Amino acid sequence: MFPHLNGLGIQDPTLIERYSVRQEAQKDVLKIYFKKQKGELFAKSVKFKFPRQQKNVLVDSGTHQYKSITEISRNLTLVIDELNKITKPEAPQEQDVKEKILSDLRHLEKVVSSKIAEIEADLAKLK
Structure with a gap:
């Protein structure tokens, strides 16, 4: 399909x-x-x-x-x-630029904190 x-x-x-x-x-x-x-x-x-x-x-x-x-x-x-x-x-809607930047920043924070936790877990396995 x-x-x-x-x-x-x-x-x-x-x-x-x-x-x-x-x-x-x-x-x-x-x-x-x-x-x-x-x-x-x-x-x-x-x-x-x-x-x-x-x-x-x-x-x-x-x-x-x-x-x-x-x-x-x-x-x-x-x-x-x-x-x-x-x-x-959906059809593109007018989104406030400030809102979009803040949303992108929050998403980036989640991704980075997740990656840090993953690296720390790998590091802990090495001890």
């Missing part, structure tokens, strides 16, 4: 809660978040990198100048279409 997600190795797409896409250098990074399972402190997520497609676009036909641009890969657009069917994203 979701061939492109299955192609990425996602066996049960019904567990997908949300996703995000960002551009990093010459790649698009897709991060898929799964619903939190019983007994888990944080929900699991997986990250995929897709190279951007390179295109040469004619800028000036008189001098035959071309400009190299990049765009999202076709495979990623197909994956996003499938993800939209699963997550049914």
Whole structure:
């Protein structure tokens, strides 16, 4: 039913809660978040990198100048279409910038504290 997600190795797409896409250098990074399972402190997520497609676009036909641009890969657009069917994203709403920054900061705090606890646990095993 979701061939492109299955192609990425996602066996049960019904567990997908949300996703995000960002551009990093010459790649698009897709991060898929799964619903939190019983007994888990944080929900699991997986990250995929897709190279951007390179295109040469004619800028000036008189001098035959071309400009190299990049765009999202076709495979990623197909994956996003499938993800939209699963997550049914709402229309983008105007969000206060300050609210978003604070939300991102709180999320970062959780991730960092979780990672510190994980490293401390690994360190404790070494003693």
